[in-house]
Amino acid sequence: MFSNKTVMITGGSSGIGLALGCALRQRNANVVIVSRSGTKLKSAVARIESNPGKGSVSSYRADVRSFLEVRQVVRAIEKSNPIDCLINSAGIVQPARFKDQNIVAFKRAMNANFLGTVNVCKAVSPFMLARKSGTIVNVGSLAGFIGVYGYTAYSASKFAVHGFTQALRAEMKPHGIHVILVAPPDTDTPMLERERSEMPPETAAINDSAGMLSAEEVANSIILAMKRKRKLVVPGFEGKFAYFASRFIPGVVDFVMDSKIASVRKRKSGT
Numbered sequence: 001m002f003s004n005k006t007v008m009i010t011g012g013s014s015g016i017g018l019a020l021g022c023a024l025r026q027r028n029a030n031v032v033i034v035s036r037s038g039t040k041l042k043s044a045v046a047r048i049e050s051n052p053g054k055g056s057v058s059s060y061r062a063d064v065r066s067f068l069e070v071r072q073v074v075r076a077i078e079k080s081n082p083i084d085c086l087i088n089s090a091g092i093v094q095p096a097r098f099k100d101q102n103i104v105a106f107k108r109a110m111n112a113n114f115l116g117t118v119n120v121c122k123a124v125s126p127f128m129l130a131r132k133s134g135t136i137v138n139v140g141s142l143a144g145f146i147g148v149y150g151y152t153a154y155s156a157s158k159f160a161v162h163g164f165t166q167a168l169r170a171e172m173k174p175h176g177i178h179v180i181l182v183a184p185p186d187t188d189t190p191m192l193e194r195e196r197s198e199m200p201p202e203t204a205a206i207n208d209s210a211g212m213l214s215a216e217e218v219a220n221s222i223i224l225a226m227k228r229k230r231k232l233v234v235p236g237f238e239g240k241f242a243y244f245a246s247r248f249i250p251g252v253v254d255f256v257m258d259s260k261i262a263s264v265r266k267r268k269s270g271t
């Protein structure tokens with residue numbers, strides 16, 4: 001399915017995006033990764049190229065928060081390689097309690113996670129619409145289905161990604177473009193490593209209950225979903241369980257999260 005196809009991956013220099021780049025290279029896709037840091041892009045290209053595969057590997061620098069930058073890069077890619085699949089994996093997280101979170105952090109999360117996804121879809125979709133084919137994958141989060149303690153900014157930005165992706169799916173389907181939403185649980189990436197050091201203990205206790213996956217496991221779930229034309233992927237058993245519980249027994253999910261928060265607070269106060 002991916003042989004000779006061009007896949008553009010935002011956030012392809014690290015974590016889930018990088019694992020996707022490696023896995024798609026092994027399937028002979030032409031892999032194009034896009035993110036901000038030139039140094040990270042360079043080492044990611046070398047890492048992807050170290051996998052066996054016949055496709056090309058290239059990188060472009062762009063900040064997904066800037067529509068102009070993204071449009072320029074998309075036009076440059078399209079000149080040599082029509083984009084068959086777009087994967088929006090670029091994202092940020094800055095966990096903090098709402099009382100400690102400043103307004104700038106909310107703007108940052110919305111700009112990078114939500115508007116960043118919108119910008120890239122807006123730049124790529126006209127080309128896919130003209131060809132009447134393509135696949136768009138937006139990486140949301142389990143925290144885009146369940147509002148989690150410490151994630152007032154992150155959850156809000158991921159709920160926005162989810163709403164946008166569902167509406168986009170309905171609009172793109174009649175034009176032969178398939179849109180997929182991915183909602184991973186905790187995934188072992190540099191993002192998680194960074195946020196672990198700043199995360200309130202209540203957030204860590206809640207996240208632990210949805211399990212942790214490797215970036216490769218998440219990448220493989222996404223690739224399977226692309227092949228099977230799924231519209232939603234929640235990787236991992238615990239993630240799926242948490243998703244279904246949030247849909248069908250939301251009161252129980254709230255009870256479990258509230259209990260975890262209460263036990264962390266009890267431990268902290270030493271009672």
Ligand SMILES: NC(=O)c1ccc[n+]([C@@H]2O[C@H](COP(=O)([O-])OP(=O)(O)OC[C@H]3O[C@@H](n4cnc5c(N)ncnc54)[C@H](OP(=O)(O)O)[C@@H]3O)[C@@H](O)[C@H]2O)c1
Binds near residue numbers: 013014015116140
């Ligand atoms: N790891 C988890 O536990 C987890 C769980 C659920 C969902 N997710 C979601 O999965 C996606 C990937 O996360 P990850 O864990 O793989 O994170 P990561 O290892 O930190 O990688 C994030 C990638 O996004 C790029 N990026 C960040 N801001 C950008 C911007 N403004 N413009 C362009 N590129 C940007 C980064 O490169 P530069 O900084 O060089 O730009 C990097 O390549 C994110 O959307 C995240 O919210 C992650």
